[in-house]
Amino acid sequence: MTTAPDTRFRRLREKGSKDFQLACDIIDEAKVCHVGFSVEEQPYVLPMAMARDGDHLLLHGSIASRLMKNLDSGLRCCVTITHIDGLVLARSAFNSSMHYRSVMIFGVAESVTAFDQKERGLNLLTDHLLPGRRADIRPSSRKEINATMLLSLPLETFTVKVGKAPPDDPAKDLESRAWAGVVPLQTKAGKPVPAPDLAEGTAIPPYVRKLR
Amino acid sequence: MTTAPDTRFRRLREKGSKDFQLACDIIDEAKVCHVGFSVEEQPYVLPMAMARDGDHLLLHGSIASRLMKNLDSGLRCCVTITHIDGLVLARSAFNSSMHYRSVMIFGVAESVTAFDQKERGLNLLTDHLLPGRRADIRPSSRKEINATMLLSLPLETFTVKVGKAPPDDPAKDLESRAWAGVVPLQTKAGKPVPAPDLAEGTAIPPYVRKLR
Numbered sequence: 001m002t003t004a005p006d007t008r009f010r011r012l013r014e015k016g017s018k019d020f021q022l023a024c025d026i027i028d029e030a031k032v033c034h035v036g037f038s039v040e041e042q043p044y045v046l047p048m049a050m051a052r053d054g055d056h057l058l059l060h061g062s063i064a065s066r067l068m069k070n071l072d073s074g075l076r077c078c079v080t081i082t083h084i085d086g087l088v089l090a091r092s093a094f095n096s097s098m099h100y101r102s103v104m105i106f107g108v109a110e111s112v113t114a115f116d117q118k119e120r121g122l123n124l125l126t127d128h129l130l131p132g133r134r135a136d137i138r139p140s141s142r143k144e145i146n147a148t149m150l151l152s153l154p155l156e157t158f159t160v161k162v163g164k165a166p167p168d169d170p171a172k173d174l175e176s177r178a179w180a181g182v183v184p185l186q187t188k189a190g191k192p193v194p195a196p197d198l199a200e201g202t203a204i205p206p207y208v209r210k211l212r
Numbered sequence: 213m214t215t216a217p218d219t220r221f222r223r224l225r226e227k228g229s230k231d232f233q234l235a236c237d238i239i240d241e242a243k244v245c246h247v248g249f250s251v252e253e254q255p256y257v258l259p260m261a262m263a264r265d266g267d268h269l270l271l272h273g274s275i276a277s278r279l280m281k282n283l284d285s286g287l288r289c290c291v292t293i294t295h296i297d298g299l300v301l302a303r304s305a306f307n308s309s310m311h312y313r314s315v316m317i318f319g320v321a322e323s324v325t326a327f328d329q330k331e332r333g334l335n336l337l338t339d340h341l342l343p344g345r346r347a348d349i350r351p352s353s354r355k356e357i358n359a360t361m362l363l364s365l366p367l368e369t370f371t372v373k374v375g376k377a378p379p380d381d382p383a384k385d386l387e388s389r390a391w392a393g394v395v396p397l398q399t400k401a402g403k404p405v406p407a408p409d410l411a412e413g414t415a416i417p418p419y420v421r422k423l424r
Contacts (some may be wrong), residue, residue, distance in 0.1 A: 005254045031310070031397075032296055036248035036257035042217045045248035045257055045292040046316050080257040084244055084399075089420070090407075092349055094337040094356040098243070102259050126305040130395075137304055137390045144306040167407045178349045179414050183342075183423055184402035185243075185295075195302075195379045195392040202391050208301070211395055 005078070005106040005157060020055075023160050024188045027052045030081045031129055035059065037070060037077040044070075050081070051121075051128030057105060057153040058112075058121050071109045079153060087183040090167035091176035091210045097163060099182060105158040109151040115142075121150045129180040132207025188212075217290070217318040217369060221336045232267075235315045235372050239264045242293045243341055247271065249282060249289040256282075262293070263333075263340030266365075269317060270324075270333050271363040280361040283321045291317045291365060299395040302379035303388035309375060311394060317370040321363040327354075344419025400424075 027033075027050070036045045046067055051058045057079060061068040071077060086099035112118045122145060127134040167180045189211035192204050239245075248257045258279055263270045269291060273280040283289060298311035324330045337344040347378060379392045393416070401423035405417050 005256070031299075032294065032312075033295070034246035034248075034257050034292055036255040037247075038250040038253070038255050042288055042318070043248040043249070043250050043255060043290040044217070045246050045290045045316065047292060047294040047296075047312065049310065067283070076254055078248070078255040079259045080246055080259065082244065082246070082259040084259075086402075087243075087342055089342065089345065092356070093334065093346070095358070096338070096341075096345075098261065100244075100259065104257065108253070122305065129308075130299055130301065133301065133308075134305070136347070138385070138388060140305050144304070148306070155301070166405075169407075171234070173350070174409060174411075176350060177414065178412075179404075179420060180407040180410050181415050182405045182407075183420060184405065185399055186402055187397055188400045190298075190398060191281050191394035192391075193378075193394045193396065195381075195394075197386060198392050199386075199389075202389065205391050206396060208391060 019160055020155070022162070023155060023158055024052060026083065026101045026160065026185045027057065027081055029083060033079045033081045035071070035077055035079050037075045039070060039075070049125065049129060050079070051125040052155075053121060053124050053152070055155045057155060058125055059109065059151040059153065060122060060125055060148055063147055063149045068151065071113045071151055072149065074108055075166075076106070076108055077153070084185055085164070086185050088163070088167050089180055089183065091169045091173040091178050093181050094199070095167060095169055095173070099164050099184070102163045103158055103160050105153060105155060107153050107157055109153040112150040112152050115145065118150045119145055121152070122148060130207065132205070136205055136207070217245060221245070228399070231372055234374070235367060236264060236369055238295065238315045238372065239269065239293055240340075241295060245269070245291045245293045247283070247289055247291050247368045249287045251282060251287070261337065262291070264304060265333060265335040267367045269365040269367060270337055271321065271365065272334060272337055272360055275359055275361045277361070280363065283363055284361065286320055286325045288320055289365070296397055297376070298397050300375070300377075300379050301392055303381045303385040303390050305394050307379060307381055307385070311376050311396070313371055313374045315372050317367060319365050319369055321365040324362040324364050327357065328338050330362045331357055333364070334360060342419065344417070348417055348419070354366065375408070
């Protein structure tokens, strides 16, 4: 028996939202998602690159991959994207938490088979992971595109959760001498490392440089 | 019907490993994991804080949480921890990838009910998320510990995947003038933001300061 996903917020309701634009912002800032599905009652959760195409989430992988075949078989999946934005240090462990933004998307992914749409979707993925990259490299060959599966998951059934409040300690804890507050966390790009076989004098392009 | 999880590596075998120490290192560096399970054939993937206690993974949450109740009901779960360490920019989109380290743990979580063990596990969680924090704040109260569920998942059935190679382009692509290499990515802590109700003059402790 298959039922609709239960997306009601029972707890921490104030952190829940079904706001589409917020979901898009969280997705657009992410490079990976965690894709969950079950095969014969065994759940699997796998990290995958992703991109957004309007109101769909795009995933890709080799046509030979078991993961892609599973996702293309009509299985229900849940795709979760999470940003950890900070550690919330309250005066007690109990009230400590994190700043985060997460989206959970429920649905069935469908394979994009029309060549032009697939090519377009794969190009979106390339530019999502590194804006500006697509125009700087050769177009993908027909063979490469044919060897890649592109899956599209509608952004229809989803939930958004955001935690961004400062620590909230009960009055009796305020006499604590412990420091309380938020330590922000952020993903940062380091110094680009050229490929060992990079032709001498090849400059780091602006769209890579500006990641730092 | 329930089957054992399929942890064989069919593809990218060179990236697969079952090395326990490597799994521990990946876990110890993470603040969150993604926990997947299915209820009535609907998969869910949720971000959760975690810590390692020897050869077990610890998860915690409110005793009132549906998630915790589900995980405590004997459901099979898959817990995945992923670090994205860099963007691998090859001369083609097809050969581009990421540097990453991930662990997938399969099993059934069990509730830790003995008070002393639970207290110890929760203390490990606090110090995992921020080493040094536990000693700086008041002990958790009996009421707080009783309101928290602690789950323990054995690190028995797991797989590790690591991608850390430079871009690997076919010879014909080496004449490309596009820059190729790796852009390292890392999570960094920003400047701590004091709680609005923090007593004036409360110094940022060394264990917070050194996160930067």
